[in-house]
Amino acid sequence: MKENNADHRVELSRGDLLAVENPARYVGGEWGEVIKPEMQQQLQAEGFTSYVRFALCFPDIYEIAMSNLAMKILYKVLNDLDGVACERAFSPWKDMDRLMRDKSLSLFSLETKSPLRDFDVLGFSLQYEMCFTNVLQMLDLSGIPFLASERSESDPIIIAGGPVVYNAEPIAEVFDLVFLGEGEEVLVEFMDLMKAYKASFQSTEPMSKAFLIREASKLKGVYVPSYYKFDYNENGTIKSIDTCVEGAPKSIQKRIISDMDGVTFPTKPVVPHTKIVHDRAYLELFRGCSRGCRFCQAGFVYRPVREKSVDTLCGQGFEVEAATGYDEIGVLSLSTSDYSALPDFLDNMVSPFEERHTSLSLPSLRLDSFSLELMEKVSGTRKTGLTFAPEAGTQRLRDVVNKGITEEDILSSLELAFAGGWQRVKLYFMLGLPTETMEDVLGIAQLARRIEKLFFEVANREGLKRRRPDIVVSTSMFIPKPFTPFQWEAQDSIESLREKQRVLAEALKSRNIKYSWHDLKTSAWEAVLARGDRRLLKVLIDGYRQGLFFDAWDDCFRFEDWMSILESHGLSLHFFGPRPRDIDEVLPWDHIDIGVRKDYLLREREMAYRGKTTAPCHGGCKACGASEYNVGVCHA
Amino acid sequence: MLENERQLAMTMKPHRVAHILRAKFARTGGIVYIGHLDLMRTFERVCRRAGFPLLYSQGYNPRPNMVFALPLGVGVATTSDYVDISLEERIEIDEFITRFNLFCPEGLHISEGGYVPSGSGSLMAEVSAATYLISAPHIYSYAESLLKRSSVLVMKRSKGKMKQAEIRDLILNLEQEKLVSEVDTIHITVLAGSSRNLRPDLFLEAMAELEGYPSEDKDNAMVTRTGLFRGEFPNLEPLSKSYS
Numbered sequence: 001m002k003e004n005n006a007d008h009r010v011e012l013s014r015g016d017l018l019a020v021e022n023p024a025r026y027v028g029g030e031w032g033e034v035i036k037p038e039m040q041q042q043l044q045a046e047g048f049t050s051y052v053r054f055a056l057c058f059p060d061i062y063e064i065a066m067s068n069l070a071m072k073i074l075y076k077v078l079n080d081l082d083g084v085a086c087e088r089a090f091s092p093w094k095d096m097d098r099l100m101r102d103k104s105l106s107l108f109s110l111e112t113k114s115p116l117r118d119f120d121v122l123g124f125s126l127q128y129e130m131c132f133t134n135v136l137q138m139l140d141l142s143g144i145p146f147l148a149s150e151r152s153e154s155d156p157i158i159i160a161g162g163p164v165v166y167n168a169e170p171i172a173e174v175f176d177l178v179f180l181g182e183g184e185e186v187l188v189e190f191m192d193l194m195k196a197y198k199a200s201f202q203s204t205e206p207m208s209k210a211f212l213i214r215e216a217s218k219l220k221g222v223y224v225p226s227y228y229k230f231d232y233n234e235n236g237t238i239k240s241i242d243t244c245v246e247g248a249p250k251s252i253q254k255r256i257i258s259d260m261d262g263v264t265f266p267t268k269p270v271v272p273h274t275k276i277v278h279d280r281a282y283l284e285l286f287r288g289c290s291r292g293c294r295f296c297q298a299g300f301v302y303r304p305v306r307e308k309s310v311d312t313l314c315g316q317g318f319e320v321e322a323a324t325g326y327d328e329i330g331v332l333s334l335s336t337s338d339y340s341a342l343p344d345f346l347d348n349m350v351s352p353f354e355e356r357h358t359s360l361s362l363p364s365l366r367l368d369s370f371s372l373e374l375m376e377k378v379s380g381t382r383k384t385g386l387t388f389a390p391e392a393g394t395q396r397l398r399d400v401v402n403k404g405i406t407e408e409d410i411l412s413s414l415e416l417a418f419a420g421g422w423q424r425v426k427l428y429f430m431l432g433l434p435t436e437t438m439e440d441v442l443g444i445a446q447l448a449r450r451i452e453k454l455f456f457e458v459a460n461r462e463g464l465k466r467r468r469p470d471i472v473v474s475t476s477m478f479i480p481k482p483f484t485p486f487q488w489e490a491q492d493s494i495e496s497l498r499e500k501q502r503v504l505a506e507a508l509k510s511r512n513i514k515y516s517w518h519d520l521k522t523s524a525w526e527a528v529l530a531r532g533d534r535r536l537l538k539v540l541i542d543g544y545r546q547g548l549f550f551d552a553w554d555d556c557f558r559f560e561d562w563m564s565i566l567e568s569h570g571l572s573l574h575f576f577g578p579r580p581r582d583i584d585e586v587l588p589w590d591h592i593d594i595g596v597r598k599d600y601l602l603r604e605r606e607m608a609y610r611g612k613t614t615a616p617c618h619g620g621c622k623a624c625g626a627s628e629y630n631v632g633v634c635h636a
Numbered sequence: 637m638l639e640n641e642r643q644l645a646m647t648m649k650p651h652r653v654a655h656i657l658r659a660k661f662a663r664t665g666g667i668v669y670i671g672h673l674d675l676m677r678t679f680e681r682v683c684r685r686a687g688f689p690l691l692y693s694q695g696y697n698p699r700p701n702m703v704f705a706l707p708l709g710v711g712v713a714t715t716s717d718y719v720d721i722s723l724e725e726r727i728e729i730d731e732f733i734t735r736f737n738l739f740c741p742e743g744l745h746i747s748e749g750g751y752v753p754s755g756s757g758s759l760m761a762e763v764s765a766a767t768y769l770i771s772a773p774h775i776y777s778y779a780e781s782l783l784k785r786s787s788v789l790v791m792k793r794s795k796g797k798m799k800q801a802e803i804r805d806l807i808l809n810l811e812q813e814k815l816v817s818e819v820d821t822i823h824i825t826v827l828a829g830s831s832r833n834l835r836p837d838l839f840l841e842a843m844a845e846l847e848g849y850p851s852e853d854k855d856n857a858m859v860t861r862t863g864l865f866r867g868e869f870p871n872l873e874p875l876s877k878s879y880s
Contacts, residue, residue: 015855017669018711024674027666031681031741273670273678273741325681325739356684357692357700 008115010108020095024274025062028110032270034079035111052194054078054086055119059134065090067278072269077184084191087111091134107141116142121157126164129529130552132171136544148176153209166301167482167589170529170536172225177216181254184263186221221255230534238586253593258631261312267319280328281320289334290617294402294608297481301594306632310341314348330361337366367413385424393443399611400435418458424470431500432478432492441500445507448473452512471513477523482589485604490580491527494520521559527577533588539569597625654691654722658879659749662715667743672707685739691722705759705864714861718875720759750879765865765872766828768836772857776812776820778849783810790842806834808869
């Protein structure tokens, strides 16, 4: 049974707080923070609370964690429940990490400064693979054993959710439970179980953790990693993924929300004291994306597309703006322009917001004349940069990846934009896409050049003399992600990509064009984690023990160290990262069901090889499998 | 809307009169660990939540007009700091105070305020001195002996470089507030404002460097600003006089 003594409070001294970068990360007390008074009274009076204590954990620093919408949603979902108290805990930055170790301080929650050990549940939100080592850091600083199998009855239940858990295998054995898909409903069901579990300690028949996990495994969307066993072939590939507990399902289906208008949305989120990465309130237009770009994991795992109604959005928009005091509302989705009622939504929001000096930010807009008009409307007179993501330099390769954007689309909308006074253009591309040749790489430079030329033509015509365009070309490295039609593809080697970057940089030389690129080594390691299996956990733990964490931060990431640790375990970068997978190979995520079927992904892969595009869902069902959820665009 | 149409529309906006509300505020607890820019942002958001008719600056990037008397360092609490907030229309002071306190995070509090005549000069320029309470073990005797020096030179970061600075003449007065067990509380009066200003951390630094005051005690000293003044020492006048 757990002890829940209130006097466990972790106290940082003034000297401690002033010794670290941005101490506001560690003090809590923000507007919108939830502390349940009854729980505090119980803790103070009895040293025990009947409340289920849930620590919502994000394995990165405050400024990143507090920018995440899922955190805000789940904080509200959990705190809306009677008998449940949800608090927040994040990775302390390296300076605070060192200080806490030196002083033997436990990692604590921001609300009541309770050590994480005192909580009943630690729920980790996993948004990117590079945060895995920070999960280890947070557990370590809390004195909690890493492996679920090593933890005792008195340790908290450790769970995870978020987009990365569709293949969480490299870290899966850390978790007692993994929640696949959207958590708003299943967490409520799980909390009912937790309440019964916790209440049983006050009775003569306390429940065992094994029993709780067993019961939780019956909830739709809950995956118990310890119920599955991986066997490997001699060549290192997976031989089989078998259930090792009777009654465990062969595959676990993700959970989604059907009623987007009824689902809980945080209109009174915590408003940080300190500037965070995305310092604004959020609205969520819809979930899923009907575009089906073949490299994009989000485009498949969030299916089917489900929209919120304009009424819901406007109501939530006015509420969140008034309750937070933010002067910027970020409108989130995977592809803003695809929201069916976008003009209606903006007509309702823009002018009332303008009167109060509140702006809307619309990321993920597809550029066309309509969206340019929108941007004029929402961003006032500020001509900030325009962003395009053609992803590939030639039409052939854009068709291969199913990026439904043509050079004419780009040039015609830029012609309007340049005439309207815009000068800054950002272009995102990927290097190393399947079937890519040097011609495709040079196509990127040709497109950038054409845009440069177009700017001067328009400037001359419109009499906008003596101005120069500011074109930024940015390339990242293609990573074959699970649950995409490219999940079997090879990943280009670092050497080959470096050569492509060199050729491209040469071809882009101009005073008007800047070229920037993502670190290749980071992407190479990300691929290993994204496509990896359970054998990587000992590598991650070893790396963590050697001081490797905050891998998502370029100045902390040590590729060479990871390579030597990987090798010391008899594993190779090539095997997990670049190696193409045979279509018959058992993939580490084959027991996970996202709704989109494997045969659809294979069909899309064939289409890619033939350079054939697939139209978006709203033009007619493509039978990917997600229609079995019977909601959203599939249902229409 | 075309660019020139919008410019035209902007010049046609009637000139608005600012009602400048001067408020006295306190901060304690966790919120003392936020920096000056974060505190300004927090004030802005409290005012927006409270629905005050903030007067925004004109131009491409309209901002609410808020002027703080003197930035508060990270880790420094206050019982009496001042902010000027420009409003489009007058609201009752009592209502302002009630609503502000209703919508502000734990640790911030406005206790009083009033309107100042517009054109009465910048709040920042008025400040000439500040008082600080500092609580730390045995600090009084160290402070007393520091003040006996005719010169107090400390290293100070200025424009990214470490430079030596003379701070003795910035310290105007020292008093022992009370003695509770091991922890002394001293009250210092120092020059403050945009021309000559002594930050309390520099004062503590000087005691550590020159008097050998223990570094850990210095780091954990509780520092609270207790007053902002105009005029010349010893004839200092609290800033609150400007609106009452």
